Amino acid sequence: MKMLAPLAGKHNVTDFEALRQTFEWSQMERDFSWFHTGKLNAAYEAIDRHAENPAKADQLALIFQDGQTEEKWTFTQLKERSNQAANMLKSLGAAKGDRVFLFMPRCPDFYASFFGILKIGAVAGPLFEAFMEQAVEDRLKDSGASILITTAELLQRVNRDNLPELKEVIVLECETDGVHDYTELMDQASTEFEPVWLDKEDGMLLHYTSGSTGKPKGVYHAHRAMIQHYATGKWILDLQEDDVYWCTADPGWVTGTSYGIFGPWLNGATNVIAGGRFTPEAWYKIIEKHKVTVWYTAPTALRKLAAAGDEVAHSHDLSSLRHVLSVGEPLNPEIIYWAEEVYGKRIHDTWWMTETGAMLIVNHPTLSIKPGAMGKPIPGVEAAIIDDAGNVLPAHTSGNLAVKAGWPSMMKTIWGNQEKFDSYFINGWYVSGDSAKMDEEGYFWFEGRLDDVINTSGKLVGPFEVESKLIEHYAVTEAAVIGKPDEERGEIIKAFITLDKGHKDSMELREEIRQFIKKGLSAHAAPREIEIVTSIPKTRSGKIMRRLLRAKELGLPLGDTSTLEE
């Protein structure tokens, strides 16, 4: 196997292995004001702290680019704008602990509102802009959100009749009656606000993620998570004060908050935020125009960039790039080799989850990369491969990828479901749901998901959520959904359905069902393949045997079928 040498240049951490041996999380807390006061607010640490520092107050915090639209805010402007948002929310009666949701495309006001929510001690719930009615309703209902900030266009996907707990709706580009106009409220609001001082354990953020059973679950994070966002921003993103950083993830997903908000701003970097649709040209232009130095992206995007060809890469000046990282799915070795050749940069893989809040296993810049491996645990984190009884397995053995509980960015709980939260643990180990191996040098190698969760273009989709929606279609009786390997997307969604009597298979019907999911849930949850079957395999207790469908689809042995219903 080809090993790639460590990244050249100066790094914040020069001896990763030594830090791994000696580091304790309490050391990191000294960098924050609460070490002295005992109280904190992540919005203060990420924004106000820099705005109050004369050397940083006028530095660009945010560069927003969406097509021809460009907007730039300094740390002072972001502080004032988020203070206005805090005052606006307060004037509507929002208080500590309330869930305030954001449903809007990426834009500077998203970030002002986000920090406004944190400053009043409320819990922010960012929703991916591509979510459709059902997906939006499930999340708002489960969280008991009392305030929603959205746009006139996206408001059409919010069924307020089904959401009795939703008291106030604030709308950007407002033309609707019965809601508040964002611009009007913001203009009236003062730019002065004293953040509500909180405890480390106070709630900060809710991100919904998919499991193999049930509707998406609300992963609830506390303000303490920022300790690890800061640490990994410094160590792994290797951010320096003058870096121009770009995280391509949407803040509706955890990467877009942990590393699209906290990692860069806690470290005082300039943060590029790009809206609009993905095209290789548009993306390369962002790097070229804003001289991006550190870039955090995903395998699915890198595969598309590679497929677009070397020429489009070579026709842009990408020489500003110093450090490139990836997350969300297995990073193919071919992509690492390709990037090394075309960008002159290795790609540093990182592994973590919505639940873990921040990076856990990484290729630190000073570590040799083994293409195909996710790297090693960060300082302060112990990872292992364990069996189902919680015993640690020897090197080169497949098993559950598990992490010793106790890192700062670990979720607080699953919203309204402590039982679900408790089910993640065996013997003090957090069990990820991924299977992996560790080699003799302590590198971790990803193998796959152990549950039925589908990873399509880096987005996790729970089969249950899609199946539930499918059977709402008038022609569908039963449905089962699996992930099917795909070169570009990692996996695509394939649905097996049985039809109600009186309906016949046709291209038109299958397309109609696909559109039904696309319009009801989201585009990424819509099955790319639909097969009509006469029955769905189930266990005697009625559970859909997706494993069997997957094995059949891929021509693999069917394995144990003893629980299969007659």
Ligand code: 6R9
């Ligand atoms: C941050 C994020 C988590 C799941 C995770 C795993 C997969 C993430 C990966 C990776 C292989 C990597 N995953 N990083 N698989 N290599 N470097 O992606 O959170 O959306 O919750 O997904 O994604 O299966 O368990 P989330």
